[in-house]
Amino acid sequence: xxxxxxxxxxxxxxxxxxxxxxxxxxxxxxxxxxxxxxxxxxxxxxxxxxxxxxxxxxxxxxxxxxxxxxxxxxxxxxxxxxxxxxxxxxxxxxxxxxxxxxxxxxxxxxxxxxxxxxxxxxxxxxxxxxxxxxxxxxxxxxxxxxxxxxxxxxxxxxxxxxxxxxxxxxxxxxxxxxxxxxxxxxxxxxxxxxxxxxxxxxxxxxxxxxxxxxxxxxxxxxxxxxxxxxxxxxxxxxxxxxxxxxxxxxxxxxxxxxxxxxxxxxxxxxxxxxxxxxxxxxxxxxxxxxxxxxxxxxxxxxxxxxxxxxxxxxxxxxxxxxxxxxxxxxxxxxxxxxxxxxxxxxxxxxxxxxxxxxxxxxxxxxxxxxxxxxxxxxxxxxxxxxxxxxxxxxxxxxxxxxxxxxxxxxxxxxxxxxxxxxxxxxxxxxxxxxxxxxxxxxxxxxxxxxxxxxxxxxxx
Amino acid sequence: xxxxxxxxxxxxxxxxxxxxxxxxxxxxxxxxxxxxxxxxxxxxxxxxxxxxxxxxxxxxxxxxxxxxxxxxxxxxxxxxxxxxxxxxxxxxxxxxxxxxxxxxxxxxxxxxxxxxxxxxxxxxxxxxxxxxxxxxxxxxxxxxxxxxxxxxxxxxxxxxxxxxxxxxxxxxxxxxxxxxxxxxxxxxxxxxxxxxxxxxxxxxxxxxxxxxxxxxxxxxxxxxxxxxxxxxxxxxxxxxxxxxxxxxxxxxxxxxxxxxxxxxxxxxxxxxxxxxxxxxxxxxxxxxxxxxxxxxxxxxxxxxxxxxxxxxxxxxxxxxxxxxxxxxxxxxxxxxxxxxxxxxxxxxxxxxxxxxxxxxxxxxxxxxxxxxxxxxxxxxxxxxxxxxxxxxxxxxxxxxxxxxxxxxxxxxxxxxxxxxxxxxxxxxxxx
Numbered sequence: 028x029x030x031x032x033x034x035x036x037x038x039x040x041x042x043x044x045x046x047x048x049x050x051x052x053x054x055x056x057x058x059x060x061x062x063x064x065x066x067x068x069x070x071x072x073x074x075x076x077x078x079x080x081x082x083x084x085x086x087x088x089x090x091x092x093x094x095x096x097x098x099x100x101x102x103x104x105x106x107x108x109x110x111x112x113x114x115x116x117x118x119x120x121x122x123x124x125x126x127x128x129x130x131x132x133x134x135x136x137x138x139x140x141x142x143x144x145x146x147x148x149x150x151x152x153x154x155x156x157x158x159x160x161x162x163x164x165x166x167x168x169x170x171x172x173x174x175x176x177x178x179x180x181x182x183x184x185x186x187x188x189x190x191x192x193x194x195x196x197x198x199x200x201x202x203x204x205x206x207x208x209x210x211x212x213x214x215x216x217x218x219x220x221x222x223x224x225x226x227x228x229x230x231x232x233x234x235x236x237x238x239x240x241x242x243x244x245x246x247x248x249x250x251x252x253x254x255x256x257x258x259x260x261x262x263x264x265x266x267x268x269x270x271x272x273x274x275x276x277x278x279x280x281x282x283x284x285x286x287x288x289x290x291x292x293x294x295x296x297x298x299x300x301x302x303x304x305x306x307x308x309x310x311x312x313x314x315x316x317x318x319x320x321x322x323x324x325x326x327x328x329x330x331x332x333x334x335x336x337x338x339x340x341x342x343x344x345x346x347x348x349x350x351x352x353x354x355x356x357x358x359x360x361x362x363x364x365x366x367x368x369x370x371x372x373x374x375x376x377x378x379x380x381x382x383x384x385x386x387x388x389x390x391x392x393x394x395x396x397x398x399x400x401x402x403x404x405x406x407x408x409x410x411x412x413x414x415x416x417x418x419x420x421x422x423x424x425x426x427x428x429x430x431x432x433x434x435x436x437x438x439x440x441x442x443x444x445x446x447x448x449x450x451x452x453x454x455x456x457x458x459x460x461x462x463x464x465x466x467x468x469x470x471x472x473x474x475x476x477x478x479x480x481x482x483x484x485x486x487x
Numbered sequence: 488x489x490x491x492x493x494x495x496x497x498x499x500x501x502x503x504x505x506x507x508x509x510x511x512x513x514x515x516x517x518x519x520x521x522x523x524x525x526x527x528x529x530x531x532x533x534x535x536x537x538x539x540x541x542x543x544x545x546x547x548x549x550x551x552x553x554x555x556x557x558x559x560x561x562x563x564x565x566x567x568x569x570x571x572x573x574x575x576x577x578x579x580x581x582x583x584x585x586x587x588x589x590x591x592x593x594x595x596x597x598x599x600x601x602x603x604x605x606x607x608x609x610x611x612x613x614x615x616x617x618x619x620x621x622x623x624x625x626x627x628x629x630x631x632x633x634x635x636x637x638x639x640x641x642x643x644x645x646x647x648x649x650x651x652x653x654x655x656x657x658x659x660x661x662x663x664x665x666x667x668x669x670x671x672x673x674x675x676x677x678x679x680x681x682x683x684x685x686x687x688x689x690x691x692x693x694x695x696x697x698x699x700x701x702x703x704x705x706x707x708x709x710x711x712x713x714x715x716x717x718x719x720x721x722x723x724x725x726x727x728x729x730x731x732x733x734x735x736x737x738x739x740x741x742x743x744x745x746x747x748x749x750x751x752x753x754x755x756x757x758x759x760x761x762x763x764x765x766x767x768x769x770x771x772x773x774x775x776x777x778x779x780x781x782x783x784x785x786x787x788x789x790x791x792x793x794x795x796x797x798x799x800x801x802x803x804x805x806x807x808x809x810x811x812x813x814x815x816x817x818x819x820x821x822x823x824x825x826x827x828x829x830x831x832x833x834x835x836x837x838x839x840x841x842x843x844x845x846x847x848x849x850x851x852x853x854x855x856x857x858x859x860x861x862x863x864x865x866x867x868x869x870x871x872x873x874x875x876x877x878x879x880x881x882x883x884x885x886x887x888x889x890x891x892x893x894x895x896x897x898x899x900x901x902x903x904x905x906x907x908x909x910x911x912x913x914x915x916x917x918x
Contacts, residue, residue, distance in 0.1 A: 038791065063574045063583065070551040075577040077528050078520045080771035085516045087706055089491025092512075113508040121502075140494055140503045144513030147491045181657060184795050189790045190781060195496050270525075271900065280760035332511035336518035344628050355623045387818055394822045405833050409840075418846050420851065427855045438869065445873055452880050459887055 093151040098205025099159040100125035102235035107291035124156035132157040134174040179350040201338045202228045205235040212251045221261045229264040237288030238313040287322035529583040536641025537593035540671040545726035552863045563591025600654040613785040636773045638664040641671040646680045665700035671721035674748045722757035
């Protein structure tokens with residue numbers, strides 16, 4: 028298989044606002060990665076076959092695309108879809124939105140599988156019967172917003188599962204917004220709708236039933252619309268810049284003709300021997316695929332043949348990421364709020380680049396550190412108190428001991444004193460008794476002598 | 488036309504409509520290809536094998552360029568992974584190639600931990616991707632993918648069987664990366680030995696449950712060639728960056744006295760097959776397998792480890808928000824509980840210590856009470872003794888006083904007696 032390489036094609040580009048990124052040229056990307064060494068090959072290696080491998084795999088997988096059409100009834104939406112995809116998506120069996128008007132705006136989708144040249148495309152058309160048809164159309168965009176958000180949510184949930192499998196991409200990739208060919212300017216409903224949805228989906232505004240406008244009127248109308256779009260700062264789908272000169276020229280031509288004025292038809296008419304799709308009027312045939320009659324071909328080429336992949340990429344890289352980051356930031360914010368961790372609110376304000384899991388890890392680490400510190404402090408206080416108490420105990424022990432010693436000493440002293448006294452007394456007693464005994468002896472002796480004397484009769 | 492995956496996913500209730508003309512969406516694959524070409528491709532190869540098996544040479548030969556610097560020595564203390572990144576271009580296709588080499592693999596005496604740095608490296612790349620994927624503000628499509636897309640496992644050309652280090656390492660790696668085993672320096676093996684060697688290796692891998700990468704056979708365009716090649720695994724390769732003149736051409740070859748081994752000769756070695764399979768046919772599939780199988784497995788394990796669960800297996804949609812909130816609440820609750828526990832523990836300890844100290848205090852007081860009592864007793868005894876002594880002293884004193892009184896009386900009487908006698912004598916003397 029030969030390598031078909033056309034330079035250009037889907038490169039996500041800059042949009043100012045929340046989650047936007049500017050990568051036009053490869054050098055920018057290469058520049059941020061370090062350190063790359065350029066090497067020259069000295070022979071054919073074969074990875075130039077990679078694009079073919081990618082091609083093969085993509086065909087095997089198949090493609091899917093979701094297109095939303097929004098506009099008041101009767102603007103030719105179903106006819107345009109049928110003309111775009113050259114098939115009876117809407118028919119008598121499957122009526123278009125204008126035939127299915129409900130009391131309130133509904134959002135309904137139909138899936139069809141179409142095949143061409145070996146490529147299968149699963150096409151989902153989302154339409155909004157009832158849009159703009161009521162007398163009071165306030166909030167008629169809400170069901171549309173809800174639908175887009177619910178598709179984003181489905182994708183986010185599928186992406187966030189623990190067990191993931193090949194996820195179907197049902198997100199709305201492009202929204203064709205039909206403007207009624209009044210010739211004057213945008214209606215308030217148009218402005219309101221586009222303002223509310225330009226950051227959720229790629230909006231491509233179209234002037235419907237353009238065969239009611241002359242070229243000059245059309246030109247004027249387009250200028251007016253683009254001016255109003257700019258004034259209201261509505262961001263419609265932008266074409267990516269390309270390196271290829273030819274492509275750039277084509278892109279510039281398209282940009283000059285925005286918004287595209289289209290005509291659709293379900294009938295085939297013969298004009299100059301050719302069978303073409305067109306609308307038969309008494310004054311001629313407005314051919315759908317004639318570039319001088321309307322911009323249908325440009326729309327088809329752009330939407331299907333050249334920028335379908337880019338529309339999907341922008342949806343995935345810009346609109347979906349916006350939704351996702353807003354959704355996840357809300358979760359984290361709520362989570363933090365519940366915790367009443369006042370100081371940490373400011374840290375998580377800049378949620379850029381922090382994944383919720385990493386955040387929790389961070390919090391866990393912080394908490395562990397905090398607990399450690401608290402534990403240490405408590406430990407310290409505890410130790411100190413214990414020390415104090417033990418010291419006190421020791422002190423009172425010493426005191427009591429001392430007193431006890433003192434009393435003992437006292438007692439001993441008294442003992443000694445008593446001993447001394449007793450000794451003295453004993454001594455005194457002993458000596459006195461001795462004395463008494465001596466005296467007694469003397470007395471005895473004396474009385475004996477007296478007796479003797481008496482006996483002797485010494486008395487005359 | 489065979490049903491595509493998308494069609495199968497859509498299910499039965501989808502209308503299939505015929506087109507009445509050329510719409511143009513058959514350019515979708517081209518649009519996709521253009522996008523990827525302008526974005527550039529990236530591929531990461533991990534070469535695992537003992538030092539000296541010719542890993543760097545093979546890379547040079549595969550990519551027709553001189554990559555790295557000097558060959559490494561055998562004296563590395565542990566296994567290290569060195570990665571080098573290169574930008575290659577071939578006819579407007581830009582490839583960012585990263586070659587990771589295991590330095591020092593198989594050189595240590597104890598090789599039990601040899602596989603660990605490799606597994607850690609692979610996991611680290613998965614982790615980096617996972618972190619990026621989980622960020623709130625992320626730029627996935629711009630992320631430079633560093634995950635290893637294929638691991639070329641170099642088997643030493645012993646001719647007998649796989650080494651146990653090989654089996655252990657491959658077993659650890661087979662659920663994390665696409666393993667392509669190759670027999671290195673296969674010019675050391677003869678053809679007959681080679682067939683036996685290959686059979687032995689394959690049977691050993693099968694009996695040990697090692698899942699090596701199988702070239703995909705589900706795409707008709709390449710099914711045939713892939714299945715043929717699957718039968719030639721493991722590829723026996725030779726690398727050489729030297730060119731030898733053979734015939735008229737300069738070819739990559741190795742020159743021996745007994746002949747010249749041509750690298751790109753399919754009857755000499757499987758180099759061409761390896762290049763064909765690795766680069767020209769299945770590079771994209773290797774990348775896809777890494778992303779959809781190995782990475783998903785890692786992610787699933789990691790999330791389950793952190794406690795995330797799908798609330799309902801398939802039916803109800805799973806709300807990320809709820810899970811995050813639930814997880815967070817649970818986590819905070821856990822932390823609170825831990826805090827409480829710690830506090831409680833401290834209160835407990837304080838109580839215990841207080842009781843202890845009170846016990847000690849009580850004992851002390853009791854001790855001193857006892858001593859006091861003893862002391863009181865002693866004192867009383869002493870008092871008694873004293874009293875006894877005092878009584879004795881008193882009674883002695885009384886005795887003494889009484890005796891003295893008697894004595895003095897007696898003396899007086901004696902004196903008076905004496906006086907009387909004197910008087911009598913005197914009186915008598917008169918007579």
